[in-house]
Amino acid sequence: MQRRDFIISTGLGAxxxxxxxxxxxxxxxxxxxxxxxxxxxxxxxxxxxxxxxPESEMWAMVPRGxxxxxxxxxxxxxxxxxxxxxxxxxxxxxxxxxxxPRAILLGYTSSSYALGAEADGRVRARLEQRAKGIPVIFTxxxxxxxxxxxxxxxxxxxxxxxxxDASNNEGMKYWRDTxxxxxxxTRLEPLRSFSEVAAxxxxxxxxxxxxxxxxxxxxxGNGLRAVGAIRALEARLHKPVLSANQVVLWEALLAIGESExxxxxxxxxxxxxx
Numbered sequence: 667m668q669r670r671d672f673i674i675s676t677g678l679g680a681x682x683x684x685x686x687x688x689x690x691x692x693x694x695x696x697x698x699x700x701x702x703x704x705x706x707x708x709x710x711x712x713x714x715x716x717x718x719x720p721e722s723e724m725w726a727m728v729p730r731g732x733x734x735x736x737x738x739x740x741x742x743x744x745x746x747x748x749x750x751x752x753x754x755x756x757x758x759x760x761x762x763x764x765x766x767p768r769a770i771l772l773g774y775t776s777s778s779y780a781l782g783a784e785a786d787g788r789v790r791a792r793l794e795q796r797a798k799g800i801p802v803i804f805t806x807x808x809x810x811x812x813x814x815x816x817x818x819x820x821x822x823x824x825x826x827x828x829x830x831d832a833s834n835n836e837g838m839k840y841w842r843d844t845x846x847x848x849x850x851x852t853r854l855e856p857l858r859s860f861s862e863v864a865a866x867x868x869x870x871x872x873x874x875x876x877x878x879x880x881x882x883x884x885x886x887g888n889g890l891r892a893v894g895a896i897r898a899l900e901a902r903l904h905k906p907v908l909s910a911n912q913v914v915l916w917e918a919l920l921a922i923g924e925s926e927x928x929x930x931x932x933x934x935x936x937x938x939x940x
Contacts, residue, residue, distance in 0.1 A: 706922070710765060712771070738758065739758045748777075749774050763798055763800065790804050804914070805886075806840065810844055818882040820849055820880055822877055822880040823884050824871065824885045828860045849880050883908065890910070893931050
């Protein structure tokens with residue numbers, strides 16, 4: 667028997683072919699479905715224990731390869747500055763540090779309003795020290811960076827329908843003290859206790875209540891589900907629309923060079939970084 671016929675008859679030909687042309691790693695990877703692994707980065711999120719919105723909105727927006735991991739902060743009484751006081755927020759930071767995230771995102775707005783920008787910066791520095799140097803990104807500071815990145819000065823603010831008059835007024839003062847011309851600062855209506863708000867409702871309210879002179883809209887309050895309406899609002903209003911969870915994620919992605927990979931959640935992501 668000739669050598670070629672012997673190899674074929676014994677099956678060694680197939681074996682030889684497979685060893686000569688091994689399957690590439692890429693071909694093998696086709697078998698596996700995307701599993702949410704943070705191959706690019708992991709981000710931690712600090713969120714109130716009752717609030718499902720910040721982490722779910724961020725999961726909706728993040729590019730593949732970025733993962734979101736929430737630590738829930740126990741309630742400590744009335745909303746506002748107490749959210750960022752020890753011990754509950756510190757305990758949540760400690761839990762996130764164990765994950766070694768690239769950044770920790772604060773899914774809370776009214777604490778910044780209650781504190782004011784200067785005191786807010788000191789609280790951020792304290793939490794970053796607690797986080798062993800991991801950057802901690804606050805919503806209002808991220809929104810300020812985003813608005814200035816867009817060269818915007820005249821803004822319209824919309825807050826959640828469960829906020830008090832006092833919290834709404836603190837928000838107006840915060841933005842004016844930060845240097846912006848606040849054309850209006852309202853709460854989404856009808857007023858109600860904390861609940862999920864549909865994108866259609868956010869769209870209708872913001873569309874109907876945005877002053878023409880406003881250069882941008884900021885939808886504050888991380889518990890107000892809003893990112894699903896941003897693209898439609900920008901198309902209708904022809905101006906940037908920012909929201910609480912959108913801007914805090916944008917700043918985190920900007921820091922790792924991934925902000926422009928988000929394409930459906932607002933023009934802020936498509937503007938090149940400074």
